[in-house]
Amino acid sequence: MLGGQPDLEVVGEAVDGRDGLDQARSLSPHVVLMDIRMPRMDGLSAASALLADPQPPKLIVLTTFDADEHVVSALRAGAAGFLLKDTPPPEIVASIRKVVDGEPMLSPSVTRRLIERLNDPSQGRTARARARLAGLTEREREVAGAVGRGLSNAEIAAELHLSVPTVKAHVSRLFDKLGATNRVQIAICVHDAGA
Template identity: 60%
Template structure:
């Protein structure tokens, strides 16, 4: 990207924000343009700063990160910006069942709070470029741990997958496994441009905001 990636940090712990600021300050292509200590402040700061990426803590007093993520994503849906603000949720994972709610709300992925600094920087660059963070093992474990039950959602997900062509279902299932476009292309003997076309069609047909939400639908349908 030719311009700096603009980032807003949201966490109720000032030490966490300071640490993230130091990490990102060492990246020449990333600029921290705002901070917030809770969900209410986050929505206001994001609206004013118009960042490319928000690092959003989930567990905060007052309005939590889940509701703030919903509001940020909803605001982007009605915005005329060509490059929308994307949200990465911050979590401890082992205890935070709110992550899947954030993904359903439109977050582009998640980071563990103990993620090594180089991976945090890489994740921000990926999400800013429109590539959600999908780790095959961690995503599958996360989804499996918090999406049990919900029969109505399962029926809806199976119906959605049934509306796809066979090849589109193959691509959707591969996304559910956390595969990259290159991995899908190699496994299904397709060109990468063809895979990208299928992904775009899936987003439209499934009413999904990103690949993470496609993966959630696949897992709800029992196909992951």
């Protein structure tokens, strides 16, 4: 697919992530196409290591897996593109050229999934809830978690080896710190945060 392009030269091929990382470092290509699932070292680990180099190549993840966590991990590491292997060859070639010119490239299905993820109200709700819980002390987080499981003050006291008045004081502080007016709101915050 790439060999017949007059402006592209394939300078190396690797059998796994470790080999890909070594070859990319020794051959200094302008662009690296990296798969995710490979033996010895997965593509995301190899990509992260390569992109941490002082003068890294442009990197395009080319894979059959468009799982959200793979896309986000690759883009956070600095990948310039994320293409699925079912992308038509002319589009892959065009993507390589665009990445060289500094334009990031994502397969349409990947773009759609990222947009859906960003527009998913639960994503923002989770982040907000986690931020609210981050302002709590460790003991307050434990009490909040117990409230989230529906435990009474007496049950929380027994579980955490505290007195009931101490638990009441913690719950009262949770109301203030979380802006909650009742235990259900504390439980919802804990649930939204995935804690």
